[in-house]
Amino acid sequence: METIKAVFSDQNITWVSVDLERPASVLEVKEKYRLDEEFIKYALDKNERARVEYDPLTETLLVVYNLPLQEKEDNYFVTSPVTFMIQKNHFFTFTSATTNYLESMIEKIISNDPDLSQFSLLFETIFAISDRFIPLIEEVNDERNRLNKDIKQKVSNKKLLALSDLSVGLVYLSTAIRQNSVLLASLKALKFYRNLTAEEKEQFEDAIIEANQAVAMIQLASDVLKQLSDTYNNLLNNNLNDTMKVLTLWSIILTVPAIITGYFGMNIAIPYIDGSDSWIKIIGLCVLLSGWIFLFIWRRIK
Known part of the structure; x- marks a missing residue:
């Protein structure tokens, strides 16, 4: 069954919380409140992108918003969609086991202002969600500085x-935050927006500002991390190039003694190489040519 979490405002607005992991509860809510089946499909989709839909016939607003999870997955932060629906005097939230901490956020908002409207509750909740991205971005920045x-x-x-x-974590956060920002921008074009009160519109603008701040922070963090990664890639490539230069230089130098000793090792008469001190002459020639080649190549490399 659905859970009625609170009744607030002087308009007797009912907040209905739905657990997505209980299909019977979702079906009951759908039939009891005659919610649009397509809207329910959006709520059930774990991979649904941030979106906003409005049905003028039933005056139902659907908002799918990306919420950061409290626990890391595979050593980086990820997000998951949560769904809000507003239909007349009902405020619906659809959450899962990983996103149900949203309920405590909403409870806190209602306790601070029990007279707010359902749209005010939606906008303040969106503001709170956007605000939760900021500590995650700051944690990523701190970890980046430590690694650097x-x-x-x-x-x-x-x-x-x-x-x-x-x-990778920044990609997930950046994608989620940008989708949220686009959602809020498109919400203004919907018909219901014109009927909002001045206070509700102000709260909506605050939510947009907070979302845009998160976008700016994640963009800066992404740019810095990308520049840092590119710098280290260039350094590693330069180190590899230096190593290859040294190996190439030594391979050329070591080739000289092999050629000379091979030539003088032939079983034929060779001028100036006849005596007990011949091996000294051969070694001297190897050292002389190897040294000359080393200096020649080293100057060109430098």
């Missing part, structure tokens, strides 16, 4: 993989 200091001291695969995890 460690990598400067010593580069290791473990540290580079940790930096990669930060990039």
Whole structure:
């Protein structure tokens, strides 16, 4: 069954909480309140993107908003959609086991202002959700700064993989935050927006400002992390190039003694190589040519 969490406002608005992991509860809510079947499908879709829909016939507003999860998955932050529906004097929330902490946020908002309208509750909840992204972004920035200091001291695969995890986490957060921002921008074009009170519109503008702030922060964090990753990639490539230069230089130098000793090792008479000190002449020639080649190539590399 659905859970009626609260009745608030002087308009007797009922907040109905629905657990998406209980199909019977979802079906009961759908039939009892005659909710649109397509809206219910949006609520049930765990991979639904942020979206807003309005049915003028039933005066039902649907808002699917991305909510950051409290626990990390695979060492980075992820998000999950939560669904709000407003139909006349009913305020519906559809949450799962990972997103049901949203209820405590809504309870706090209602306790602070029990006379707010259902639209005010929606906008303040969206504001609170957008605000929860900011500490996550700051945590990513702190982790990035720590990794940056460690990598400067010593580069290791473990540290580079940790930096990669930060990039993946930022992709998830960035995508979710941008979808939320686009949703809020498109909400203004819907018919119901014109009927909002001045206070509700002000609360909506506050929600937009908070969402845009999160977008700006995530964009800056993404740019810095991308620049940092590119810098380390360039450094690793340069180190590899330097290593290849040294190996190439030594391979050329070591080729010279092999050629000379092979030539003088032939079983034929060779001028100036006849005596007990011949091996000294051959070694001297190898050292002389190898040294000359080393200096010649090294100057061109530099």
